[in-house]
Amino acid sequence: MSTLYKGAKPSRRSFLSGALAAGGAMAGASMARAQAAPEQAITEVQPWRTFLGDGVDARPYGVPSEHEKHVVRRGVEWLTADNVSSINFTPLHELDGIITPNGICFERHHGGTAHIDPAEHRLMINGLVDKELVFTMQDLMRFPRENHVYFLECAANSGMEWAGAQLNGVQFTHGMIHNVMYTGVPLRLLLEEAGVKPNGKWLLAEGADASGMTRSIPMEKALDDCLVAWKMNGEALRPEQGYPLRLVVPGWEGNMWIKWLRRIEVGDEPWHHREETSKYTDLLANGQARRFTWEMDAKSVITNPSPQAPITHGKGWTVLSGFAWSGRGTIPRVDVTLDGGKNWHQARISGPSFTKSVHRFYFEFEWDGKPLLLQSRAHDSTGYVQPTKNQLREIRGENSIYHNNAIHTWYVNEQGIAENVEIS
Amino acid sequence: MLKFLKIFVPASTGVASILALAYVAADQFVIDVPAPVREMVAVQPAMAQEAPAAEAAPVVVASAGAGAASLAGGYGLGRPALAEEVAAWDTDIRPDGLGLPEGSGDVLTGEELFVEKCSMCHGEFGEAVGRWPVLANGFGTLTHKDPVKTIGSYWPYLSTVYDYVQRAMPFGEAASLSNDETYAIVAYLMYVNDLVDDEFVLSKENFTEVRLVNEDNFFMDDRMETEFPLFTQEACMTNCKDTVEITMHASMLDVTPDSGVVRAQPAAEGAVEAAPAAEEAAPAEEAAATEETGGVDMALIEDGEGVFKKCRACHQVGEGAVNRSGPQLNGLIGRTIGSAEGFGYSNVFNDANAAGEVWTVETLSAFLENPKGAMSGTKMSFAGLRSADDRAALLAYLQHASN
Numbered sequence: 001m002s003t004l005y006k007g008a009k010p011s012r013r014s015f016l017s018g019a020l021a022a023g024g025a026m027a028g029a030s031m032a033r034a035q036a037a038p039e040q041a042i043t044e045v046q047p048w049r050t051f052l053g054d055g056v057d058a059r060p061y062g063v064p065s066e067h068e069k070h071v072v073r074r075g076v077e078w079l080t081a082d083n084v085s086s087i088n089f090t091p092l093h094e095l096d097g098i099i100t101p102n103g104i105c106f107e108r109h110h111g112g113t114a115h116i117d118p119a120e121h122r123l124m125i126n127g128l129v130d131k132e133l134v135f136t137m138q139d140l141m142r143f144p145r146e147n148h149v150y151f152l153e154c155a156a157n158s159g160m161e162w163a164g165a166q167l168n169g170v171q172f173t174h175g176m177i178h179n180v181m182y183t184g185v186p187l188r189l190l191l192e193e194a195g196v197k198p199n200g201k202w203l204l205a206e207g208a209d210a211s212g213m214t215r216s217i218p219m220e221k222a223l224d225d226c227l228v229a230w231k232m233n234g235e236a237l238r239p240e241q242g243y244p245l246r247l248v249v250p251g252w253e254g255n256m257w258i259k260w261l262r263r264i265e266v267g268d269e270p271w272h273h274r275e276e277t278s279k280y281t282d283l284l285a286n287g288q289a290r291r292f293t294w295e296m297d298a299k300s301v302i303t304n305p306s307p308q309a310p311i312t313h314g315k316g317w318t319v320l321s322g323f324a325w326s327g328r329g330t331i332p333r334v335d336v337t338l339d340g341g342k343n344w345h346q347a348r349i350s351g352p353s354f355t356k357s358v359h360r361f362y363f364e365f366e367w368d369g370k371p372l373l374l375q376s377r378a379h380d381s382t383g384y385v386q387p388t389k390n391q392l393r394e395i396r397g398e399n400s401i402y403h404n405n406a407i408h409t410w411y412v413n414e415q416g417i418a419e420n421v422e423i424s
Numbered sequence: 425m426l427k428f429l430k431i432f433v434p435a436s437t438g439v440a441s442i443l444a445l446a447y448v449a450a451d452q453f454v455i456d457v458p459a460p461v462r463e464m465v466a467v468q469p470a471m472a473q474e475a476p477a478a479e480a481a482p483v484v485v486a487s488a489g490a491g492a493a494s495l496a497g498g499y500g501l502g503r504p505a506l507a508e509e510v511a512a513w514d515t516d517i518r519p520d521g522l523g524l525p526e527g528s529g530d531v532l533t534g535e536e537l538f539v540e541k542c543s544m545c546h547g548e549f550g551e552a553v554g555r556w557p558v559l560a561n562g563f564g565t566l567t568h569k570d571p572v573k574t575i576g577s578y579w580p581y582l583s584t585v586y587d588y589v590q591r592a593m594p595f596g597e598a599a600s601l602s603n604d605e606t607y608a609i610v611a612y613l614m615y616v617n618d619l620v621d622d623e624f625v626l627s628k629e630n631f632t633e634v635r636l637v638n639e640d641n642f643f644m645d646d647r648m649e650t651e652f653p654l655f656t657q658e659a660c661m662t663n664c665k666d667t668v669e670i671t672m673h674a675s676m677l678d679v680t681p682d683s684g685v686v687r688a689q690p691a692a693e694g695a696v697e698a699a700p701a702a703e704e705a706a707p708a709e710e711a712a713a714t715e716e717t718g719g720v721d722m723a724l725i726e727d728g729e730g731v732f733k734k735c736r737a738c739h740q741v742g743e744g745a746v747n748r749s750g751p752q753l754n755g756l757i758g759r760t761i762g763s764a765e766g767f768g769y770s771n772v773f774n775d776a777n778a779a780g781e782v783w784t785v786e787t788l789s790a791f792l793e794n795p796k797g798a799m800s801g802t803k804m805s806f807a808g809l810r811s812a813d814d815r816a817a818l819l820a821y822l823q824h825a826s827n
Contacts, residue, residue, distance in 0.1 A: 076681055081545070081555035082748060084737055085595070111592060124505055126514055132505040139501045144492030165674040172680060186492050193498040204516055210598045212591040214516060263513050271518050272581050274588040278573065281642060287566035289578075293645045297655075307680075335659060340668035344661045373668060383656045395651060399571055411670060420674035424667070 070094075073104050076172055079160070084112040085211070087154065089175025092301070093309040096321065098149070098179055098351045098358045102233050105178035107240045108154055111210030114260045118244035121208070123190075123228070127266035130195030137230065137244055143185035146227065148250070149357045151325045153177040153296050155253035155280055155402040161389075163398045165409075165420045170306040173408060173420060179325070179358035182248050184229030187222050190264070200266040204273075205247050208262035215256045216270035217249065221294075225250045225356075228261065251327030251356035252294040253402070255280055285397025298386050299405035300324030300334055300361070300378035311416030315369040322347075322376050323358045329381035331359040338365065340373030340409065340423045341388075347376070355381075372412040373423055389422065517587040521632040524586070528627030529608025531615040537605055538612050541594045541805045544738065544749045550574070550616045553749060560616040566641070576617030580639040582631065586610050594805065596737030721820060728821025731814045734806070742825040750804065754826045757819065759783050772801040789815045 064071065073088040080086040090106040107113070118137045126132040154176035160166045167173050196219070203222050207213040217226070227248035230237060237243040242259025249256045255275055270276070270292075282290040302322040305311045311318055324331040330353050335344040347361040361376070378386040389406035396403075411421040517523040539548055547553050550560030562572025571578075575585055590606045592598050601609070611626035614634070620626075626634075674680065732741070738750035745752040751764030762769045762777035769777070776799075781787075791798040792815050794808045809815050 074681060076679075078555075078679065082595075082737065111595075111598065124509065124513055125502075126505060126510045132510055133502040134505045134509065135502040142501050143499060146492050164672045166677055166679060168674040168680040189492060189494065189499070192494055193502060195498075206513070206516070210592070210596070212598060214587075214591070265514060265516065267518070267522075269518060269520065271516055271587070272584055273516070274584050274592075277581065277584050277642075278575075278579050278588075283566060283571060283573070283578075285567065287571075288641045288643060289566075290645050290647075291642045293647065295645075295647075297647070297651075307674075335661070340665075342663065342665055342668060344659070344664070373670075377659060379659070382652075384652060385655055385657070385659050387651075387655050391654070395654075398569075411673075421670045422672040424669040424671055 085110050089171045092170050092303045093306050098360050100178035102238050106176050113240045114209035121244050124263045125194040128197040128200035129266050133194050143189050147183050149181045149354045150250045151179040151358045152254045158404040159401045165422045168307045168420045170303050174301045180232045182229040183231035184227040187226035199268045202267050202270050204265040204271050205258040206263040207258045208260040214273045282400040282402050296327035297405040298326035298378045298380035298384045300376040301408050302374050302376050305418045307418045318367045320363040323360050324378035325358045326380035330355050333379040334361040335377040336363045337375045338372050374410045375407050517583045519581040519583045524628045525603045527603035527607050529604050529611050530625040531611045531622045534608035534612025537609050580642050582634045724817050724820045725824045728817035731818040770801050770803045772799045
């Protein structure tokens, strides 16, 4: 298929003047939708208008409307050997704003979800410290707390797309990410409580689950902005997100955010455990591999339209939406293209701009019904510009699995149906 | 009693929150905060403050908008960890051998253990079953299109193998191996990777003499040197390329799960029709559990579900259950032994199948109590359920979940 959008979208200025011109036609557009007969949605009395609804307490813990049942995490069964050590994906195309609701934050477990009684949970600090300590949950909640919104992205997010367009849906290509507000104690305070010895340069964080997940973390990061958190979006962590306690490592790959956190050891060298040697190292084309690729590079993706969220209204005004993030700061700018990168337009960012948090962007345009090749391109506060997939492949080859932050392309056909494609 | 407390406002968090505010304000104009402003707001909270605490008054340690403050001498929270407690949890191993326990194990012992406890996922020689990790060989493939990253071909340190096996393996039965067993399994993994011969004994003493071939092929993240300069150049906005071609379609692969993805139809009737289709394709699992509790001991079934956690690493039961490293268990009681379609059984199961033997509550309970005793030669590496209560609960659960 080689249908291409060849429509002219030359400059921002002419785009705007086009928009103004279109304003005059808008009345006509709504006229075109004029209703022949009165709509029953208005003329009929609906049941919910007549009969009483549920009283309070019908659902002591509220759930989404029954009409939102399709908004769920989904997995890709062939990806992993078993769903106990596996991953599922956040339904990004159903979300807006910057916060991910707790129940649909993607899951990644290596030994299943541990269900832990908080009364029996302990956090130990040991190793190169003056005092080896044990904290109960209650102890931790007596430290001063902080609140921060951070994204958590799995290093393997978009990892199936290195060799080409593979999965047809933004949930699957980009859904290993969520963005929530954490409440917790700065890790720095806990380390100060134990007293780190001068040769204490690294931490080993360890989980209490059946995988006993461990990662080495450099001391500078631990003292900078790591949190030991027990709340997400104001309520207790969900079991699948590490209840009752998880590590928050802002801007760094999700695997380091140890869930069910039970121990922090201070040492003078990294541990080189399985998740930082066999996994989460980036194999390059020459057979060598990068290790300790902690930071998540700036990235963005258009969530709507996308294969799971086609344009269903035909020609006319439409809202393109997406989100962008960077492990190194904020996102001051996002560009979008409708023609596969010939011409770009600056998108509008709306909502709070926190460091190492997701930023929501919009681009409103009048669709002429012709095919589109949609891309977004994030710029972060360090000046880094999201690269193309070819730029990344030139440096990294196709086997690195992790850290694919490339610009992503959706092809939208005349019917508004979107597909994951690669373009020249 | 402390009369004065030193209070430090952490620079980083203070800066972060103020910068965030600045960006919120700037957001509506879709512009970045000008660099001078950024620096200005950054300077103030970075200054340390000293606040004398009033005698006898409650100590207040944080001011509005600032991050959580350090307290000289700490907050006095938590308690000292006991040596036994640290020893119980601090089992991690490092490449320099730090953390290795006393012990040793030989290749042949390791082989027996591996075949019994590991081979159902990793294969008898580490070649792997299905999509479980391959552990052996793959030498020279790291530059290939499909590299085989094994302990031998890829992992940099042997200590990682020991640490991971004692930490997370066998899958579903973690932290159950003794130190000697772990040494033996690691020795066997060295053997299947051609690192040692079959008489080798691995021990705490000779452990750090071992070097893996790929150790030197790892290097520290260099993205800031190799990529950052390339990816900070000014972005083209207009007339950036003359032509654009689609070079690959995801739909050609057709590997996306069915999840409401709207696919282009050759004779598609138009976008408006596509929408309801998407809604229909969404999971219509309103089949809310119509609980049939008549005569069924739900508490027992619930207990059984808990017991089944020990099984589910290898077995599935219920709607959609398929064979994994163990056969699916639907309708097990009353089912001919060794009859799950497509599953490769051990000989003892095939023999029972040929004889037409059927699983009953009694035979299944005996098998679960002592798998290797009841079905000598079974591939199922499970020690068994000693408790009759656990077995009864599990059987109740299996029956219930099959329905």
